[in-house]
Amino acid sequence: xxxxxxxxxxxxxxxxxxxxxxxxxxxxxxxxxxxxxxxxxxxxxxxxxxxxxxxxxxxxxxxxxxxxxxxxxxxxxxxxxxxxxxxxxxxxxxxxxxxxxxxxxxxxxxxxxxxxxxxxxxxxxxxxxxxxxxxxxxxxxxxxxxxxxxxxxxxxxxxxxxxxxxxxxxxxxxxxxxxxxxxxxxxxxxxxxxxxxxxxxxxxxxxxxxxxxxxxxxxxxxxxxxxxxxxxxxxxxxxxxxxxxxxxxxxxxxxxxxxxxxxxxxxxxxxxxxxxxxxxxxxxxxxxxxxxxxxxxxxxxxxxxxxxxxxxxxxxxxxxxxxxxxxxxxxxxxxxxxxxxxxxxxxxxxxxxxxxxxxxxxxxxxxxxxxxxxxxxxxxxxxxxxxxxxxxxxxxxxxxxxxxx
Amino acid sequence: xxxxxxxxxxxxxxxxxxxxxxxxxxxxxxxxxxxxxxxxxxxxxxxxxxxxxxxxxxxxxxxxxxxxxxxxxxxxxxxxxxxxxxxxxxxxxxxxxxxxxxxxxxxxxxxxxxxxxxxxxxxxxxxxxxxxxxxxxxxxxxxxxxxxxxxxxxxxxxxxxxxxxxxxxxxxxxxxxxxxxxxxxxxxxxxxxxxxxxxxxxxxxxxxxxxxxxxxxxxxxxxxxxxxxxxxxxxxxxxxxxxxxxxxxxxxxxxxxxxxxxxxxxxxxxxxxxxxxxxxxxxxxxxxxxxxxxxxxxxxxxxxxxxxxxxxxxxxxxxxxxxxxxxxxxxxxxxxxxxxxxxxxxxxxxxxxxxxxxxxxxxxxxxxxx
Ligand SMILES: Cc1ncc(C[n+]2csc(CCOP(=O)(O)OP(=O)(O)O)c2C)c(N)n1
Ligand SMILES: [Mg+2]
Numbered sequence: 001x002x003x004x005x006x007x008x009x010x011x012x013x014x015x016x017x018x019x020x021x022x023x024x025x026x027x028x029x030x031x032x033x034x035x036x037x038x039x040x041x042x043x044x045x046x047x048x049x050x051x052x053x054x055x056x057x058x059x060x061x062x063x064x065x066x067x068x069x070x071x072x073x074x075x076x077x078x079x080x081x082x083x084x085x086x087x088x089x090x091x092x093x094x095x096x097x098x099x100x101x102x103x104x105x106x107x108x109x110x111x112x113x114x115x116x117x118x119x120x121x122x123x124x125x126x127x128x129x130x131x132x133x134x135x136x137x138x139x140x141x142x143x144x145x146x147x148x149x150x151x152x153x154x155x156x157x158x159x160x161x162x163x164x165x166x167x168x169x170x171x172x173x174x175x176x177x178x179x180x181x182x183x184x185x186x187x188x189x190x191x192x193x194x195x196x197x198x199x200x201x202x203x204x205x206x207x208x209x210x211x212x213x214x215x216x217x218x219x220x221x222x223x224x225x226x227x228x229x230x231x232x233x234x235x236x237x238x239x240x241x242x243x244x245x246x247x248x249x250x251x252x253x254x255x256x257x258x259x260x261x262x263x264x265x266x267x268x269x270x271x272x273x274x275x276x277x278x279x280x281x282x283x284x285x286x287x288x289x290x291x292x293x294x295x296x297x298x299x300x301x302x303x304x305x306x307x308x309x310x311x312x313x314x315x316x317x318x319x320x321x322x323x324x325x326x327x328x329x330x331x332x333x334x335x336x337x338x339x340x341x342x343x344x345x346x347x348x349x350x351x352x353x354x355x356x357x358x359x360x361x362x363x364x365x366x367x368x369x370x371x372x373x374x375x376x377x378x379x380x381x382x383x384x385x386x387x388x389x390x391x392x393x394x395x396x397x398x399x400x401x402x403x404x405x
Numbered sequence: 406x407x408x409x410x411x412x413x414x415x416x417x418x419x420x421x422x423x424x425x426x427x428x429x430x431x432x433x434x435x436x437x438x439x440x441x442x443x444x445x446x447x448x449x450x451x452x453x454x455x456x457x458x459x460x461x462x463x464x465x466x467x468x469x470x471x472x473x474x475x476x477x478x479x480x481x482x483x484x485x486x487x488x489x490x491x492x493x494x495x496x497x498x499x500x501x502x503x504x505x506x507x508x509x510x511x512x513x514x515x516x517x518x519x520x521x522x523x524x525x526x527x528x529x530x531x532x533x534x535x536x537x538x539x540x541x542x543x544x545x546x547x548x549x550x551x552x553x554x555x556x557x558x559x560x561x562x563x564x565x566x567x568x569x570x571x572x573x574x575x576x577x578x579x580x581x582x583x584x585x586x587x588x589x590x591x592x593x594x595x596x597x598x599x600x601x602x603x604x605x606x607x608x609x610x611x612x613x614x615x616x617x618x619x620x621x622x623x624x625x626x627x628x629x630x631x632x633x634x635x636x637x638x639x640x641x642x643x644x645x646x647x648x649x650x651x652x653x654x655x656x657x658x659x660x661x662x663x664x665x666x667x668x669x670x671x672x673x674x675x676x677x678x679x680x681x682x683x684x685x686x687x688x689x690x691x692x693x694x695x696x697x698x699x700x701x702x703x704x705x706x707x708x709x710x711x712x713x714x715x716x717x718x719x720x721x722x723x724x725x726x727x728x729x730x731x732x733x734x735x736x737x738x739x740x741x742x743x744x745x746x747x748x749x750x751x752x753x754x755x756x757x758x759x760x761x762x763x764x765x766x767x768x769x770x771x772x773x774x775x
Contacts, residue, residue, distance in 0.1 A: 235476065390744070
């Protein structure tokens with residue numbers, strides 16, 4: 001097979017075939033294959049809900065599952081994105097209430113996952129997000145208003161996936177995981193050192209495409225990090241109805257890949273785990289599965305009523321595990337964040353919110369001819385006919401309005 | 406609660422399933438009698454409850470259908486009334502839901518499964534096309550699949566992508582599937598009961614924009630009618646309805662397009678044109694008789710459907726009517742359908758949907774000078 005493209009030559013020596021990668025991992029970490037692939041006995045947590053750094057021995061790490069503390073600069077960058085993410089979530093929910101957006105599946109409470117998913121990637125890497133991952137898409141650098149176009153309702157997506165290396169936000173559950181696998185496979189053939197982060201929710205792990213994606217990635221030994229945000233619900237259905245596996249991360253071993261679970265409200269641990277997963281994938285470990293334990297603090301979308309299926313007390317419990325206040329306490333305690341710093345970040349978040357209000361508040365004029373323009377690269381004769389029919393209809397309507405009988 | 410469910414072996418046996426269920430349905434829970442304002446959602450919900458009451462082998466399952474009662478609340482209260490064994494949430498997997506229903510139907514149950522939205526039924530396409538539709542034929546009738554796949558379909562609710570597909574043509578094109586789609590509150594009840602009674606699999610397409618449409622109906626009377634029909638072995642299954650009578654031209658519509666066709670007929674009446682509206686109701690089997698009788702009478706026809714026109718149910722209807730009524734036609738049959746484009750984003754959908762003006766334009770085109 002000849003792949004001709006003008007990108008840098010592959011360094012195939014660095015890439016290991018699948019069998020070697022397993023023994024390499026075993027050699028590197030000095031543990032058995034099973035211990036390498038099975039998640040550590042406990043979820044990885046570095047900063048506790050009160051914002052205290054846990055002793056290393058308490059972080060849930062084990063031989064082969066060790067995670068260095070991310071650099072201060074990365075933590076500060078993450079905190080800024082957390083604050084912006086929260087502001088964006090709440091601004092969007094307000095815009096929905098005002099009728100400015102059709103719908104918004106908020107990631108309120110899951111911002112640590114969102115931010116870490118974006119920050120763990122390098123420029124050339126790809127992300128494959130779901131409908132709930134708008135904050136991750138933005139944190140990856142996509143313009144906020146372009147990100148929200150799908151929810152404003154004038155088109156299905158507002159950004160160019162190729163430009164940002166971010167797949168279109170995907171609603172048919174887990175279908176995008178396979179696209180991520182394909183991008184990784186092509187990158188491998190082209191000799192690019194791309195890593196793909198493919199995202200889905202806990203409920204989505206029940207879909208057939210989840211299985212197919214993990215198996216393909218493992219069999220073709222591809223650099224994909226599957227990132228599952230386990231927010232405990234799929235609309236009204238709790239996790240217990242989806243899976244009785246010890247954890248979702250345990251599913252990894254069945255495919256021959258390594259799995260890990262992490263506190264999804266601890267951005268420090270998330271960055272540590274995801275950074276390492278991305279690094280391993282880039283070095284040729286094959287795919288990995290990371291399960292983040294978090295919680296969907298709000299209803300599934302504005303159209304849903306969560307009081308029908310869960311207790312307020314459960315929500316309150318998770319309120320105490322908020323990812324943002326925890327990080328603020330931690331950074332302040334470390335002397336990395338002071339009032340001035342916090343104020344500067346709040347200002348930035350406010351600026352993004354106002355950008356959203358301006359961009360989504362105005363009634364953007366839609367062009368009905370767009371209906372026909374993008375179905376094919378070149379419109380078919382039938383589409384041209386239909387487009388002319390609509391144009392004629394609208395012209396007649398307009399002239400009828402101008403000269404009422 | 407008893408750990409097992411008594412199954413009815415009727416589906417694959419010779420006993421009249423209808424008779425047994427009719428007797429049982431008399432015991433169904435009843436609210437105040439007399440006509441009441443009822444939504445289509447409530448009518449569907451009542452039909453499910455009555456069918457479950459009448460026949461212990463009727464099971465309801467899918468995504469969010471249990472405690473939540475479905476995202477459109479069509480299964481509201483069923484778990485509470487009938488227990489978690491008879492109305493339950495499954496893991497989130499459509500192929501799993503339909504495939505498991507096939508097995509249950511093979512083993513004495515009458516599953517009624519819900520696909521959450523039109524486009525989310527596609528993971529189950531393989532099960533539907535290769536097994537649900539073919540099992541009877543492959544086994545020369547030895548295995549019947551008395552199951553219903555309920556799908557909220559079509560647009561008009563400002564939904565984002567994948568929530569507004571008109572997918573009926575895929576199923577209608579597949580030999581071995583019945584395809585029903587009600588447009589009125591009373592039909593929603595009647596037709597869902599008939600679908601559940603059917604020993605063949607039914608794709609039950611619910612026009613989601615009509616869920617909250619209301620009508621004055623007497624559920625008690627519908628229930629009694631159903632029981633009587635079942636006892637007598639008669640039913641209106643497979644029959645189209647004349648939704649409005651007229652003399653000048655026939656509008657043929659189904660599901661979400663029926664109210665639009667009726668509005669167009671009302672507008673045309675003001676301009677002195679009398680339009681008959683046929684509600685197809687059952688796409689498969691198709692009621693050639695009722696549709697063609699109307700077209701032979703009026704001599705002109707417009708077919709209206711929200712789905713893309715190309716290779717669709719609307720094209721099938723035009724072909725059939727043309728083949729059967731050619732010499733009665735004063736003008737070529739026209740179609741008003743969705744454009745051949747993916748269902749548009751919310752702010753563009755009104756350009757896509759067949760509306761009253763577009764229908765009246767088509768009617769104007771029916772060569773009235775001839
Ligand atoms: C194939 C498919 N089936 C059903 C749906 C409808 N649906 C949208 S989101 C959702 C729940 C998903 O839950 P989970 O994967 O846990 O993600 P979360 O929404 O909690 O982030 C469902 C059932 C869908 N989008 N796609
Ligand atoms: Mg979830």
